[in-house]
Amino acid sequence: xxxxxxxxxxxxxxxxxxxxxxxxxxxxxxxxxxxxxxxxxxxxxxxxxxxxxxxxxxxxxxxxxxxxxxxxxxxxxxxxxxxxxxxxxxxxxxxxxxxxxxxxxxxxxxxxxxxxxxxxxxxxxxxxxxxxxxxxxxxxxxxxxxxxxxxxxxxxxxxxxxxxxxxxxxxxxxxxxxxxxxxxxxxxxxxxxxxxxxxxxxxxxxxxxxxxxxxxxxxxxxxxxxxxxxxxxxxxxxxxxxxxxxxxxxxxxxxxxxxxxxxxxxxxxxxxxxxxxxxxxxxxxxxxxxxxxxxxxxxxxxxxxxxxxxxxxxxxxxxxxxxxxxxxxxxxxxxxxxxxxxxxxxxx
Numbered sequence: 001x002x003x004x005x006x007x008x009x010x011x012x013x014x015x016x017x018x019x020x021x022x023x024x025x026x027x028x029x030x031x032x033x034x035x036x037x038x039x040x041x042x043x044x045x046x047x048x049x050x051x052x053x054x055x056x057x058x059x060x061x062x063x064x065x066x067x068x069x070x071x072x073x074x075x076x077x078x079x080x081x082x083x084x085x086x087x088x089x090x091x092x093x094x095x096x097x098x099x100x101x102x103x104x105x106x107x108x109x110x111x112x113x114x115x116x117x118x119x120x121x122x123x124x125x126x127x128x129x130x131x132x133x134x135x136x137x138x139x140x141x142x143x144x145x146x147x148x149x150x151x152x153x154x155x156x157x158x159x160x161x162x163x164x165x166x167x168x169x170x171x172x173x174x175x176x177x178x179x180x181x182x183x184x185x186x187x188x189x190x191x192x193x194x195x196x197x198x199x200x201x202x203x204x205x206x207x208x209x210x211x212x213x214x215x216x217x218x219x220x221x222x223x224x225x226x227x228x229x230x231x232x233x234x235x236x237x238x239x240x241x242x243x244x245x246x247x248x249x250x251x252x253x254x255x256x257x258x259x260x261x262x263x264x265x266x267x268x269x270x271x272x273x274x275x276x277x278x279x280x281x282x283x284x285x286x287x288x289x290x291x292x293x294x295x296x297x298x299x300x301x302x303x304x305x306x307x308x309x310x311x312x313x314x315x316x317x318x319x320x321x322x323x324x325x326x327x328x329x330x331x332x333x334x335x336x337x338x339x340x341x342x343x344x345x346x347x348x
Contacts, residue, residue, distance in 0.1 A: 008064070012062075012243050013242065013243060015062070017062045017275075018058075018061060019065065019244065020064065020067070020244045021063050021065075021066055021067070021244060021245050021246070021247065022066075022067040022245075022246045023066060023067065023246075023247050024070055024071060024248050024249055025046075025051065025069070025071070025082060025249060026070045026071040026072070026073065026076050026249050027070060027249055028070070028072065028075035029070060029072035029075060029098075030075070030100065030136065031072065031098055031136050031139060032134065034135070034164075034201070035162075035164075035191060035201045035204060038070065038071050044249060045076070046250065046267075048082050048085075050251070050267070051085070052085045054266050054271065055085055055086050056089065057266070057270065057271040058091075059090070059091070060272065061271065061272055064092060065092045065093075065094070065116075066092070066094070067093075067094045068083060068086065068093060068094070068096070068115075069095075069096035069097075069257075070096070072097060072101060073095060073097050074101050074106065080109050080110060080113065083095065083115060084113050087114065087115060094115065094119055095115050095117070095119070096118075096119045096120075096121075097118065098120065098121060098134070099118075099120055099142070099143050099147065099150075100142040100143045100146070101142075107146055107149055107153075108153075111149075111150060111154075111155050114155065116156070117157070117158060118150060118156070119157075119158050120146075120147055120157060120158070120160065121161075121162065122143070122162075122183075123164060123167060123168060124167060125173070125174055125176075125177025125178045125181065126140075129168055132167065144182075147182075147183055148182050151183075156185070157184070157185065158186075158187050159178055159185060160188075160189050161178070161186060161187070162188075162190070162191055163190075163206045163214060164191060164204045164206065165203065165205055165206050165207075169206055170213075171210065171214040171216070172213070172216070172217045172220075174186075174217075175220075188217070190211070190214075190330055191204050191205055191206070208332070211330060211333035211334075212336050214337070215333070215334060215338055216337060219341055223345065224341035226342070227338075228304040229304060230303050230304050231303055231304070233288060233298060234289075235289045237291075237292065237308050238284075238309065238310055239256075240258075240310055240311075241263075241281040241282075241285045244256060245263075245275065246259075250267075251266040252264075253266060253274050254280075255281060255284045255310065256311065257311075258309060258311025258312065259284065259310050259314065261280050262280065263280040284310060287310075292321055297323055300328075301335075302331040302332050302334075303331070304335075305331045305332075305334040305335040306328075306331040306334075308323065308327060312326060312327055
């Protein structure tokens with residue numbers, strides 16, 4: 001599967017068309033998570049009919065995969081109508097939701113529509129700790145019950161866990177704890193993914209040691225592979241504006257969910273025209289590794305492990321071309337963690 005996706009990505013890169021799109025359908029949410037990027041943003045929302053037209057435009061752009069997110073998608077009464085339209089248009093759809101506010105009838109309908117995947121955030125395997133992060137007592141039990149129901153309905157569900165300083169800092173215990181409670185698939189995220197959205201979560205960042213341990217827990221039982229090659233000077237830095245785009249609840253298009261510089265709005269300009277002609281998208285699309293920090297990033301020993309993010313760089317440094325220290329820290333921890341796994345597997 002990984003090989004197929006790599007070849008598809010390469011083909012899309014040559015075509016100049018986006019392979020994936022992230023749609024935030026709403027910024028409403030019943031939870032009050034400490035690291036939420038959507039809080040306080042625009043309350044304007046496209047109607048289900050308008051979203052269906054956007055989906056048709058995305059299909060005409062040859063988009064293959066969609067992420068439907070928020071906010072909380074189930075805060076919209078018409079969310080399942082939008083999801084049904086996306087699946088009927090043959091997109092591979094990932095739904096991001098806490099599931100904490102989804103009623104059983106709505107979960108049954110979601111299972112009948114059958115998206116490709118549902119991503120659910122967990123902040124601990126311990127109910128009281130998870131609820132302390134979401135700010136809503138009982139949210140853990142509601143989310144867990146919904147995950148079990150969807151799994152029993154043969155819907156793929158990934159628990160996306162985020163380690164937070166002062167809340168949950170033991171990745172192995174976190175993962176095994178969710179497994180014991182019936183969660184089948186557990187993936188790992190990093191809190192830095194919220195840094196670029198005007199949210200100060202510096203007090204929640206876990207240590208380098210915990211980040212390295214996270215890799216050991218994430219790759220448990222898997223082949224860590226060999227060391228990846230360094231990026232070339234002409235290598236694309238990020239898929240933002242190259243293979244992907246973001247559309248907010250009010251129809252505003254940006255390079256990605258983490259870069260909020262408007263490239264246009266689907267209510268005013270055809271999506272194909274925004275993708276082709278937007279100066280904002282063109283600017284981000286032109287960036288290559290040789291441009292980062294005047295070429296210094298290219299020479300960094302951790303560059304093969306770097307998930308460079310324009311949004312985090314903009315938030316931390318004011319420029320998409322200057323690396324954030326948090327991005328560098330995660331790259332160092334990733335390098336160290338995977339090297340440890342390779343030594344254990346006798347791959348170095």
